Amino acid sequence: MALIPQSWVGVMSFVVFLLFALQADALPKKKGNANTATAATGATAAAGGVSAAAAASKITAATDGSTILDKTVTINGLSIRYKISAPADQFTAASGVSGxxxxxxxxxxxxxxxxxxxxxxxxxxxFPNQAVQNNLMGVVVLAPNKNLFWGGGSGLDRTDGVAHAAAVNSLIQDQLSQDVAFDPANVFFTGVSGGSLLLSGFFVPAFGATYKTGVVLNCGGLTPQVDVVDGATLAASMKIHFQSTQDELALLQPAIPAAITAYEKIATDAGLSAAQIGALQTVDNTPNGGGHCAFDNKDFVSGVQLMSTNFENIMGANASGEVTGIGNVLKTVVGNEAVKFTSAT
Structure with a gap:
C-alpha cells in the first residue's frame, strides 16, 4: 500500500512541472535587441518617477526649420505627451532625431x-512657441487627462493641480535632458488660460524659486493654491507678466487681479521696494474687442501666437515691452493691481 502514494507523488510532480513549463512558454518574448522598445519610443527611463510609455515618438519640421520631437512618457503614473522644437544636432542620439x-x-x-x-x-x-527664440527652444506639454485641463477639475477649481505641477517639474528636471541638450538655468514658462491657472496657482509657488527665470501668464491667473516655497527667492528672481484682455471671461475677471495682488504681496513681504517689484512683476490688459486671449483683437489662436512671437520683448534681458498692435505691455503691477474689464463674456 505504501507504493501507491509514492506513485501518485511522482505523477503529480510531473504534471506540475508541465504546467509551469507551458505557462513560461506562453509569456511574451523580447525580440531582437534588448533596447528595441526604447528605440521605438525614443523614451529613456530616468529618475524621478519617469518611465517609457507605449506611444511612439514622431519627428517633424518646425516653422523656423528646427526639428520637432513629439513624444510620450509616464511620469508619477501620469501619461505626459510633449513636443520639443530644437536644432537637430542638439537632440541626443537616443532621441531618434536624425543628426x-x-x-x-x-x-x-x-x-x-x-x-x-x-x-x-x-x-x-x-505649438505657437515652436520657433527657437531668444536662445530658448520651444517646449509644449499636453495636460494628462481626457478633458485636457491643466490641473484637472473645472473652472477655477483645479483639483489635480499639485500632481500636474509636480509632473511638469519632473519632466524638466529628469526627462528632457534625455532628449535634448539645454541649459537648466535658463528655463522660462508660458501659460495660456487654464495653463496659466496651473502655473500661477501651483507650479510657480512650489517650484518658481528653483528656476529663477520668468513666466508669462496669458489670459488667466490664480492666487497660490499651495504653500509658497522660498518666497524671498521667488520674488527676487522670477519675472512675472500678467497679460489679459479687457473682455476676458467673466470667471477670470476677479481671479486675475487677485493673482496679481497675491504675487505683489509675496514680493512686499520679502522686502522688495516698489521699484524692485515693478521691474519684476508687470501687467497689461489693453486689448479690447476680441474676447478671451484675443490679444490681437481678432481671435484666440492668433492672439496667443502674437504673445509667443513677442516673448523676447516681454521676458528678454533687454526686453522692450513692445508687442505689435498693443504697445508697451510692461506696466508695473504696483498701482495697476485692479485691472479694468469692460464687459463680461
Missing amino acids: GAAAANATGTAGLNVLLHGDGGQSFFD
Whole structure:
C-alpha cells in the first residue's frame, strides 16, 4: 500500500512541472535587441518617477526649420505627451532625431520656453512657441487627462493641480535632458488660460524659486493654491507678466487681479521696494474687442501666437515691452493691481 502514494507523488510532480513549463512558454518574448522598445519610443527611463510609455515618438519640421520631437512618457503614473522644437544636432542620439549628436544629460547653450496650453489643448497642437527664440527652444506639454485641463477639475477649481505641477517639474528636471541638450538655468514658462491657472496657482509657488527665470501668464491667473516655497527667492528672481484682455471671461475677471495682488504681496513681504517689484512683476490688459486671449483683437489662436512671437520683448534681458498692435505691455503691477474689464463674456 505504501507504493501507491509514492506513485501518485511522482505523477503529480510531473504534471506540475508541465504546467509551469507551458505557462513560461506562453509569456511574451523580447525580440531582437534588448533596447528595441526604447528605440521605438525614443523614451529613456530616468529618475524621478519617469518611465517609457507605449506611444511612439514622431519627428517633424518646425516653422523656423528646427526639428520637432513629439513624444510620450509616464511620469508619477501620469501619461505626459510633449513636443520639443530644437536644432537637430542638439537632440541626443537616443532621441531618434536624425543628426542628434548631444549626450544625454549634457548642458546645452540654449534654454527652454515651456508652454502649458489652455483647456482643450488648442495651443499644444498649434505649438505657437515652436520657433527657437531668444536662445530658448520651444517646449509644449499636453495636460494628462481626457478633458485636457491643466490641473484637472473645472473652472477655477483645479483639483489635480499639485500632481500636474509636480509632473511638469519632473519632466524638466529628469526627462528632457534625455532628449535634448539645454541649459537648466535658463528655463522660462508660458501659460495660456487654464495653463496659466496651473502655473500661477501651483507650479510657480512650489517650484518658481528653483528656476529663477520668468513666466508669462496669458489670459488667466490664480492666487497660490499651495504653500509658497522660498518666497524671498521667488520674488527676487522670477519675472512675472500678467497679460489679459479687457473682455476676458467673466470667471477670470476677479481671479486675475487677485493673482496679481497675491504675487505683489509675496514680493512686499520679502522686502522688495516698489521699484524692485515693478521691474519684476508687470501687467497689461489693453486689448479690447476680441474676447478671451484675443490679444490681437481678432481671435484666440492668433492672439496667443502674437504673445509667443513677442516673448523676447516681454521676458528678454533687454526686453522692450513692445508687442505689435498693443504697445508697451510692461506696466508695473504696483498701482495697476485692479485691472479694468469692460464687459463680461
